[in-house]
Amino acid sequence: MTDIDLSDLVASMLRAAGDSLKDKWPESKDYAESEFKKIGETIIFISQEVLAGRMSEEKAKLHLEMQKNSSKMVLLTLEGLGLLAVEAAINAALKVVTDTVNSAIGFTLL
């Protein structure tokens, strides 16, 4: 049985967790930027139609409500992707602990 170096273990856990979080963020950021751009353009379109007298205020309110709901749906997806990234980070860190403990005691305990 070998000694577990605590600082090495913690550093490895942090590295494993950090890598998982870093990998996921660029994809989420691109998705968020692209969706919010489309929603922004649509809101501008609705405003222009109202100002030009081609859309009633009653209809515009309903359209804006729909765009607001769609934005909320995008934000919920981002929240979910964040949770999945945190989950992957925790599991990556736990795997480091499992591997380290099993290797230290010489058999599969965890």
Place this chain on the structure above:
Amino acid sequence: MMKVKSNPIYAAHRLAYCAIIFVLIFSVGCTSIKLIADYDEVIDSSVSEFQRNMETHLIKLERNIGTDDASHENSIEFYDEAKVELSSIRVRAAAIPKNELTLTQIELLIQNLENLEKIHQLGIDENDIPPLRNAFNTGTTAILKLELAKKRGIEVGE
């Protein structure tokens, strides 16, 4: 190791770290944790089917604007079926543990369907179609993107 014997504070910290790590491992069932629901194929296929039906509806409206074919009365069957479809997806989403995010998304999609029907009752014009299409495409894409991400470890294309 010498430090541990000569420095009781260091030893206490080391003990506390070890205790935290072992409690963490055993409290989560040793191997892994789940913070969000698993992927559900039925939700995936049902939401994709809803998106196809909605796009077909919008194309038909776009093509028939200004005629009776684009009237709300002629679309009542579509709205009734779409409401039943989404209600069924909602019930399924609610039955899956840790699925609150998807459940809320489905509820927002139901609200958007109700708003579309209100707009239709006021009379559909050409300039209504682009924002309607964007709202439904953005919403269904958001639901599907999260659902596919729940597959975990499987790369999902943009």
